[in-house]
Amino acid sequence: MNSLDQAISLRQKGNIQEAIQLLQEISVTEPDNAQVWYQLAWSHDSLSLERQAVPYYERALNTGLTGEDRAGAILGLGSTYRTLGQYEQAKQCFENGIREFPDHRELKIFYAMVLYNLGEHAEAMRQLLVQLADTSADQGIKSYDKAIRFYADQLDQTWND
Incomplete structure (x- = not known):
């Protein structure tokens, strides 16, 4: 299992802080990996850390996230903007x-x-x-x-x- 899969597994099992730590380590070596940024956003959202999730969603989308994950990131980012009162965004x-x-x-x-x-x-x-x-x-x-x-x-x- 690669590091990204391990981080996703940690998040899915509820070990979100551990997932975030591992994802942040991966982001240093793989800064163009859109999936890493998406998983960081998702993990922060899971902890109700919406404000911290925003730049990760934005980076995932701007780094070329595709397919269903892209749709999920758009929904996550839009929903996060809404919960932060950033309605026009x-x-x-x-x-x-x-x-x-x-x-x-x-x-x-x-x-x-x-x-x-x-x-x-x-x-x-x-x-x-x-x-x-x-x-x-x-x-x-x-x-x-x-x-x-x-x-x-x-x-x-x-x-x-």
Whole structure:
């Protein structure tokens, strides 16, 4: 097992401080290894050290993290920005992530959360309602799919005869 795999295993087993120490050692010898930076971000996030996780997420993304790990890092960074009250940065992060990974619905859910934080309540609800309609297997929701989709972007409209 290589050092990076060992660090991931330590994090997964809950030995997060040990994982961080090993990852920091690896980062000195492998500064261009995006996976190391991603694992450092993830480990710090696991300890609720959001502010410390941000530069690691940013470095992982800027160092060329790819695939599902990239999508995970975008979600992690956007969510971390949101929890730190950096809503505009979170919004931009999620918008970029949704463009890059349009089929990753979890990005759209977290995007809706930051829209709520920014006071964009109608758009936040629209995003959530569309995701609900797209993904629900509930028969009651399925039977109202057309209405849910219709009202998703017309929540403030009233109809007066």
